[in-house]
Amino acid sequence: MVNEKKMVGERAAEFVSDGMVVGLGTGSTAYYFVMALAKRISEEGLKISGVPTSLETARLAEKNGIKMYSVDEVDGVDLTIDGADEFDPQLNGIKGGGGALLIEKIIASNSKEVIWIADHSKEVSQLGSFPLPVEVIREGSKHLLAYFTDKGYQPTLRVNDEGEPYLTDNEHYIIDLHLEGITDAQALSEELIHLVGVVEHGLFLDIADKVILAKDGNCQIIEK
Numbered sequence: 001m002v003n004e005k006k007m008v009g010e011r012a013a014e015f016v017s018d019g020m021v022v023g024l025g026t027g028s029t030a031y032y033f034v035m036a037l038a039k040r041i042s043e044e045g046l047k048i049s050g051v052p053t054s055l056e057t058a059r060l061a062e063k064n065g066i067k068m069y070s071v072d073e074v075d076g077v078d079l080t081i082d083g084a085d086e087f088d089p090q091l092n093g094i095k096g097g098g099g100a101l102l103i104e105k106i107i108a109s110n111s112k113e114v115i116w117i118a119d120h121s122k123e124v125s126q127l128g129s130f131p132l133p134v135e136v137i138r139e140g141s142k143h144l145l146a147y148f149t150d151k152g153y154q155p156t157l158r159v160n161d162e163g164e165p166y167l168t169d170n171e172h173y174i175i176d177l178h179l180e181g182i183t184d185a186q187a188l189s190e191e192l193i194h195l196v197g198v199v200e201h202g203l204f205l206d207i208a209d210k211v212i213l214a215k216d217g218n219c220q221i222i223e224k
């Protein structure tokens with residue numbers, strides 16, 4: 001069976017050129033991109049600076065010999081390649097299934113170009129089947145949960161394998177909203193970002209420039 005995540009991850013590494021500052025995404029698809037990039041560095045002598053979107057990716061990149069910097073150590077990012085949980089025909093998406101949405105959004109927002117890499121299951125006609133992650137300050141999270149329940153957003157506090165609240169790299173909680181279809185993503189984004197205690201949310205609107213999608217055994221490039 002075709003490994004779609006590997007296929008798009010490897011294809012994405014071809015978009016990187018010598019001298020670029022590259023945002024390194026997080027997740028099981030981005031894993032293959034980081035590995036393919038590391039291969040180009042060791043085999044072709046490609047010189048790049050990596051900006052990891054999570055501690056997990058930083059560990060992977062370091063183990064594989066990629067030079068790394070934080071987003072504040074560079075003037076800007078040329079290209080960020082990251083996974084997505086869902087994307088729609090306008091290339092708006094939901095991210096944060098892996099919990100790295102905050103730094104992913106900061107790095108993407110400071111990138112000249114953003115490419116998402118996706119297996120075929122990530123393409124949707126309308127966002128919202130995938131639970132929408134909202135990163136929140138721990139203090140007051142109980143009240144945000146109550147607010148989201150009142151709004152009918154069916155919130156759940158994300159937990160780790162031990163059943164304890166999941167902590168992001170920045171030591172916040174994540175509340176996942178089970179919306180079953182988002183009709184006005186822009187309005188929801190505005191509502192969420194203005195709630196006190198919300199640090200960031202997983203709606204990535206007007207951020208991606210291209211998606212490399214695995215479809216019918218091939219890589220399809222979708223441009224905005």
Ligand SMILES: O=C(CO)[C@H](O)[C@H](O)COP(=O)(O)O
Binds near residue numbers: 027029030096
């Ligand atoms: O947003 C993310 C992490 O915060 C990931 O990019 C997203 O969850 C997709 O992950 P995967 O490639 O493992 O399906």
